[in-house]
Amino acid sequence: MFNTLIMSLKIDYTYSINAFIYNLRRLPILKDLITEDIYKSKNLKRFISIISIIYSCLKTIFFHLLYFFLIYFLASIINKTNISKSFIHIYFIFSIIGFFINNNLLNTSKKKYFSIVLFNMNAKKFMESSLFYNLFRYLILNILSFMVISYFIDIPFIIIIYLLLIPFFLRIVGEALNILFYKKYSYVWINNYYLYFSILISLLVVSFLPFKDIFVSRSILFIFLIGGIILSLISLTYLLRVKDYKIMFKKLNTKNAVLSKDNSYNRQKMVEVKKKDIKIDSRKLKNKKGYDLFNTIFFERHKEILMRSSKKYSLVLMGIYIILLILGRKVNILNNLGAFIILMYFINRGAIVTQAMFFNCDHAMLRYNFYRERSVLLNLFKKRLTTLIRVNLLPALVIILGNSLLLLVNGNNNIFIYLMLGLYIISLSIFFSIHYLVIYYLLQPFDSSMQIRKISYSIVSILTYVACYFLIDVNLNYLYFSLFSIIFTIVYSVISLYLVYRFSPETFKIN
Amino acid sequence: MLGRGILKLEVINLSKSFKDNEVLKNIDFTFESGKIYGLIGRNGVGKTTFFNSLNEDIDIDSGAFYLEDSYGRNRLNTNDIGYVVSTPVVPEFLTTREFLTFFLEINHLDVDVDYYFDLVKIDKKDQDKLLRDFSHGMKNKMQILINIISNPKVILMDEPLTSLDIVVQEDMKRLLKSLKKDHIIIFSTHILELAMDLCDEIVILNKKKLESVPKDNLNTKKYKDKIIKALKGEEDV
Numbered sequence: 001m002f003n004t005l006i007m008s009l010k011i012d013y014t015y016s017i018n019a020f021i022y023n024l025r026r027l028p029i030l031k032d033l034i035t036e037d038i039y040k041s042k043n044l045k046r047f048i049s050i051i052s053i054i055y056s057c058l059k060t061i062f063f064h065l066l067y068f069f070l071i072y073f074l075a076s077i078i079n080k081t082n083i084s085k086s087f088i089h090i091y092f093i094f095s096i097i098g099f100f101i102n103n104n105l106l107n108t109s110k111k112k113y114f115s116i117v118l119f120n121m122n123a124k125k126f127m128e129s130s131l132f133y134n135l136f137r138y139l140i141l142n143i144l145s146f147m148v149i150s151y152f153i154d155i156p157f158i159i160i161i162y163l164l165l166i167p168f169f170l171r172i173v174g175e176a177l178n179i180l181f182y183k184k185y186s187y188v189w190i191n192n193y194y195l196y197f198s199i200l201i202s203l204l205v206v207s208f209l210p211f212k213d214i215f216v217s218r219s220i221l222f223i224f225l226i227g228g229i230i231l232s233l234i235s236l237t238y239l240l241r242v243k244d245y246k247i248m249f250k251k252l253n254t255k256n257a258v259l260s261k262d263n264s265y266n267r268q269k270m271v272e273v274k275k276k277d278i279k280i281d282s283r284k285l286k287n288k289k290g291y292d293l294f295n296t297i298f299f300e301r302h303k304e305i306l307m308r309s310s311k312k313y314s315l316v317l318m319g320i321y322i323i324l325l326i327l328g329r330k331v332n333i334l335n336n337l338g339a340f341i342i343l344m345y346f347i348n349r350g351a352i353v354t355q356a357m358f359f360n361c362d363h364a365m366l367r368y369n370f371y372r373e374r375s376v377l378l379n380l381f382k383k384r385l386t387t388l389i390r391v392n393l394l395p396a397l398v399i400i401l402g403n404s405l406l407l408l409v410n411g412n413n414n415i416f417i418y419l420m421l422g423l424y425i426i427s428l429s430i431f432f433s434i435h436y437l438v439i440y441y442l443l444q445p446f447d448s449s450m451q452i453r454k455i456s457y458s459i460v461s462i463l464t465y466v467a468c469y470f471l472i473d474v475n476l477n478y479l480y481f482s483l484f485s486i487i488f489t490i491v492y493s494v495i496s497l498y499l500v501y502r503f504s505p506e507t508f509k510i511n
Numbered sequence: 512m513l514g515r516g517i518l519k520l521e522v523i524n525l526s527k528s529f530k531d532n533e534v535l536k537n538i539d540f541t542f543e544s545g546k547i548y549g550l551i552g553r554n555g556v557g558k559t560t561f562f563n564s565l566n567e568d569i570d571i572d573s574g575a576f577y578l579e580d581s582y583g584r585n586r587l588n589t590n591d592i593g594y595v596v597s598t599p600v601v602p603e604f605l606t607t608r609e610f611l612t613f614f615l616e617i618n619h620l621d622v623d624v625d626y627y628f629d630l631v632k633i634d635k636k637d638q639d640k641l642l643r644d645f646s647h648g649m650k651n652k653m654q655i656l657i658n659i660i661s662n663p664k665v666i667l668m669d670e671p672l673t674s675l676d677i678v679v680q681e682d683m684k685r686l687l688k689s690l691k692k693d694h695i696i697i698f699s700t701h702i703l704e705l706a707m708d709l710c711d712e713i714v715i716l717n718k719k720k721l722e723s724v725p726k727d728n729l730n731t732k733k734y735k736d737k738i739i740k741a742l743k744g745e746e747d748v
Contacts, residue, residue, distance in 0.1 A: 018604040039606050040639035114602045119617045247567050
């Protein structure tokens with residue numbers, strides 16, 4: 001078992017160190033500094049390995065501490081006068097939730113696929129090593145986190161011992177029950193959403209009991225500890241007796257299950273043409289020719305992820321506005337105009353549609369010379385842009401209508417405000433539609449399996465989000481907001497369309 | 512491996528359906544070592560399902576598999592099988608060298624990695640490259656290699672050679688032919704020429720059943736016509 005653990009850790013670390021180096025090599029300056037030979041150079045790799053290991057340890061500790069502080073934060077909200085008791089209560093209930101939902105042994109992971117299926121590791125030894133490794137890692141992280149959290153709240157030492165040991169033993173019991181359930185019903189119980197959510201929600205409700213000054217008592221903790229110890233001994237014997245781990249792991253970690261953990265695979269699935277969109281209403285194609293027809297077919301085939309989802313968004317927005325209208329005077333949208341930027345960011349279908357364009361159309365078409373011709377490329381770009389703007393305008397119009405009604409309810413009679421706010425939303429909607437299509441044409445980041453190959457695309461996407469996020473709190477007069485966004489959209493459009501016109505025949509290609 | 516005599520893989524009464532779609536129905540078939548079997552069938556007919564059933568990757572509705580050699584007859588164990596899947600998934604962030612080294616270490620094989628690099632002709636420049644940066648063909652080569660190294664009694668190969676370049680294809684064919692004496696090799700492909708060139712027996716999966724297409728004394732052209740007719744369901748074999 002010990003050898004398996006060492007081997008498994010060695011593979012893990014090599015894997016994550018290489019991934020760390022790979023990502024470093026994608027950054028602008030480091031790209032030239034670190035050559036591909038680094039993977040075989042011992043010294044430099046050792047140096048980066050140390051950094052990578054320190055980084056991953058700190059990250060794990062950070063996230064574990066974050067979990068503790070989250071509970072602390074919840075405790076202080078739920079019951080201000082008894083934070084310590086609330087903390088103990090919530091932590092205890094969360095441990096029980098963990099008992100139900102943490103199934104390290106049966107969850108699907110690439111690591112299991114590689115270790116058991118590809119590398120042909122002994123599945124039972126793999127199970128033992130990962131069970132004990134995870135348990136003790138979890139215990140150490142908990143000890144560390146309790147040491148830190150004790151600076152902030154006063155928890156009796158004996159209770160800390162209880163809180164350290166209860167989840168430790170419960171985890172063993174949980175793993176055993178999961179395997180027992182799987183062997184009996186041939187599926188992992190977490191996939192039974194009805195059961196899963198009913199248990200989760202009821203326990204979450206119990207975790208909020210401190211709100212009513214009800215806390216878990218010391219005797220309950222004691223009973224759980226003793227029960228946990230006894231049951232975990234039985235569970236451990238069971239876990240060590242089960243023989244067919246290899247078959248279990250193989251059935252759960254099939255190639256497809258493992259692939260579905262990949263972002264690129266999920267991207268492919270997301271933009272897949274849906275069955276009901278394969279047949280197109282012939283009336284829609286009447287009188288259309290050439291690239292106009294081509295573009296119409298594309299958008300018709302993606303109705304589900306474009307038009308229909310845009311309609312769904314519009315309906316949800318309508319619902320929200322109706323609620324806001326019922327609340328009436330309390331809502332003053334003029335003070336929250338910045339928030340509309342991030343709202344428009346989220347409801348825009350640009351990111352999805354460009355992925356669909358690539359995966360279901362361009363990555364095949366770009367192989368033909370005629371498709372890469374400047375006139376064809378720009379002609380299609382124009383058509384796509386107009387359709388995309390149209391698709392995104394529907395929810396924008398709902399927002400304009402909703403805003404106008406809210407203003408009306410608040411007794412606002414200035415028609416100029418209505419007009420400017422309308423233009424504000426429309427310009428935002430047009431801006432995002434242009435933005436996604438332009439960065440797609442200028443940076444074309446995907447490869448044929450939908451992996452993002454260009455870090456510049458990721459950077460632009462992150463910056464767009466960050467900018468939208470920081471604009472939430474900006475508080476300006478409506479006039480400035482509207483004028484600024486209209487002018488910005490016009491300037492951005494002119495510049496970016498010029499860039500597309502000028503450069504896209506070179507930049508828009510297969511990676 | 513030596514002295515095991517002729518190996519036999521018996522498939523008895525195998526059936527598998529997905530909801531209402533019955534894919535495999537009461538299949539009985541015996542495969543033997545000393546032959547490479549070419550499994551042919553039209554798209555979606557269930558070749559991969561057949562492999563997945565043997566490999567215990569999916570639950571089957573009925574059936575049993577036995578492996579028989581001169582020592583006796585036992586139920587087929589998942590460790591007896593090496594399965595080369597059509598689209599390989601490999602640890603992207605390991606280099607070729609690391610991948611092979613780990614594999615050899617885990618399986619307690621005391622062989623120098625370079626021996627295998629030579630065996631499947633992996634250039635020096637590719638030995639320390641991440642698997643992520645390899646083509647589909649190269650990933651497949653690694654997958655075939657580890658399945659050959661681990662020396663299972665039964666080797667299942669789902670469309671394995673099509674993505675390899677011609678030189679590697681020829682090397683792999685030679686390697687498989689050298690392995691057939693002590694292994695049962697079942698090989699699925701859509702390329703009839705490849706199957707006819709490499710395999711000793713063509714087996715067709717059609718109408719939920721496995722059927723062998725005997726070559727008898729037919730010449731290549733007539734044999735090919737017979738296979739195509741059988742695939743179209745026009746001829747009983």
